[in-house]
Amino acid sequence: MIEVWLIPLLALACLGFAVACWVFWRRQRHHIRQVVALHQDVVESAEASAFGQRVSRRSLSTELGELGGTINLLFDALASKDAQMRQREFLFQELAHAVPDLVLVHRERILFANSVAADPVGLETEQLVGRPVTDLMRPAFRAMMRNVIAAQLAEEHSDKSIEFQLINGGEQGTWVEARSTMIDYRGQQAILTVAQDITYRKSIEATLGRSKQQAQITLESIGEGVITADTQGAIEYLNSAAEKLIGTERQAALGKRLGEIVNLVDEGDRRDLGDPVIRCLTDRRRISVGSRALMVSYDGKTELSIEMTASPIKSPDGSITGAVVIVHDVSEVRGLAQQMSYQAAHDPLTGLINRREFERRLEQSLHSVRDEESSHVLCYLDLDRFKVVNDTCGHMAGDNLLRELSAIIKDQVRDSDFVARLGGDEFGMLLMGCPLLKARQIADDAIRAVHDYRFVWQDRIFNVGVSIGLVEIGRESGTIQEILSAADSACYIAKQQGRGQAHVYSVRDEVSARQRGEIHWLGLLQDALKEDKFEIYSQPIISLSGTEHDGPAVEVLLRLRDQDNNVVLPKQFIQAAERYQLMVSVDQWMVQATLAAIGQGAIRLPKGRSCSINISGQTLNEGSFLEFVVDCLDHSQVNPGQICFEVDESAIMGDFDNARRFIGVLHGMGCQFGLDDFGRGIGSFTSLQGLSIDFLKIDGAYTSDLHEDSLNHQVVTAITRLSKTVGFKVIAEQVEEQEDFDALRKVGVDYVQGYYVQHPQKL
Missing domain, CATH: 3.20.20.450 (EAL domain)
Structure with missing residues (x-):
């Protein structure tokens, strides 16, 4: 129980506390009103972005007055920063409108666009703000752009550029190459995209692409093999024809040198011709493989007659960037050329060499006797009674007779000698390095072999003969025509002696020829041709x-x-x-x-x-x-x-x-x-x-x-x-x-x- 005397004291204390609370409440209420007023001023300034506005300090207490002063200092700083930012943004926008490139500030939607971005779509720059960035480009590129934006906003930065076409109302949209980077724009993270017009470049690339495609198609279509190599001679490309010619698949050939795939040899002596690509790169000039080149596979199973040229590829400054090789299969052509060469040198009826080839070899024999201690003998053969067979049985019988006699005559000479059909029923034998005595023996053997032969045609039997004139070829021999004339004169005398004879030419034969008047006509004819x-x-x-x-x-x-x-x-x-x-x-x-x-x-x-x-x-x-x-x-x-x-x-x-x-x-x-x-x-x-x-x-x-x-x-x-x-x-x-x-x-x-x-x- 409380003491009675304490009750007044307690009442007095409660009264004092109540008075104190009332006084505190009065003072606090005044401060709250000042804080609310100060807050209202700050909010109004912030909402109006009026960072230069001042907060009134006259009605504030000392403490709040100091706070108001601090706020005013902050407003001053913010006002300065705001002015700077507005100035930078103004300069940025002016610069963006001045450059010829497309400039965008955006996230998924556009925050800023210059006139270059607005012109293709026919809108004002303000009308682009708020629109999706992808609205500016053709549908085929929109997904790519969305991925790029997402990666940028996720801070997955990339220095790679992207290329896309803008929508500009035409069939061919403007091509641009764009690069993006993250910036702080008006207090938020945004993407700055700058795009350069590359329509002309893309046109050139398309043209080059078509040209490359056409070149590729051409290279794949032509019959010649085309191979390109780098500066080390390693193969970088080969067309289908080259693939077939070298007998190696493309992938297997890439990176290898030509000499690692095939061997090039001379078809005559089989000597190695080397790698023309390496020679071309080393000598810095075009290299042509010889006209008798064979391309042999490494297993030696296939051989091709080819013509090949290797040429250096030079850059504009003259430096060599590689080599190009052209390979042509000339097997058929070379075979035809060999056949034509054979036909040009041989008589088609008998297979013997013809007069022109005989005279060429006679010319060589003349040079050899003048350079060496040797002599040769020319034999001129004229068939006897051949005309009887030809006139009686026709040219088919005559042809058969000539073929058979050719074989008989050829059997009488040595492997080093030459037999030719000089025309009609006339033949020639060139006996190389043969003494005159031995030549006379060969001629007698030929006369005997022809005499012993019997030609049968349609149940009829014919015998023919041959007369032979011989002339020795030595250092003092004259021209080819003089040697042939001497042999012919000797053959003529052999016929006059009764046919089936051999006669060796002597100076007396020339006297006899003069007596017949032939030398007279020879001189007259030679003079007429010359004059x-x-x-x-x-x-x-x-x-x-x-x-x-x-x-x-x-x-x-x-x-x-x-x-x-x-x-x-x-x-x-x-x-x-x-x-x-x-x-x-x-x-x-x-x-x-x-x-x-x-x-x-x-x-x-x-x-x-x-x-x-x-x-x-x-x-x-x-x-x-x-x-x-x-x-x-x-x-x-x-x-x-x-x-x-x-x-x-x-x-x-x-x-x-x-x-x-x-x-x-x-x-x-x-x-x-x-x-x-x-x-x-x-x-x-x-x-x-x-x-x-x-x-x-x-x-x-x-x-x-x-x-x-x-x-x-x-x-x-x-x-x-x-x-x-x-x-x-x-x-x-x-x-x-x-x-x-x-x-x-x-x-x-x-x-x-x-x-x-x-x-x-x-x-």
């Missing part, structure tokens, strides 16, 4: 129907002037020209002179008509003459259709295959062909159908006295009818009388020439 002393005469050929618009209108004839300026007819010098192998030169002169005469207007031809030129059998069998004629035609202004070559029937039958080739090539160029002196072998009509013959010229022996000689009349009639059956037109030569002219017209001959029409006239 251009031949003359051309022409004789017209007329159409009996009067309606012919093709065929020969004139024939050119060769004449020669002797020392006394007398005109010499061909029959006086042709034999010597043939014996001394000058007919080819004579015919070449005639072709050139005729083409010149036509080109210069000395020979005028009616439209569609041609000029006839005679070609000897010796020339026809000379392989190089065809090339000569083609070259002359190519370099003249004369249409090949204005030329008609006349060849003798016997010349064609002597070397049918060569004649067919000669006629076929020139006929294909437009030249015409006539068969001269036809009628001496009517049995050859069937074979002639396989030749491109346009005209048959009936031998003059049948056209003379036609009106009186019934046999000739029947022959001419038969030839004319047969000719028309197979499509040949007929020319009658040596027509000298009106009666013969009229008879030929009735028979149906197409053309005539002869003294009745006109004597030959000098051009």
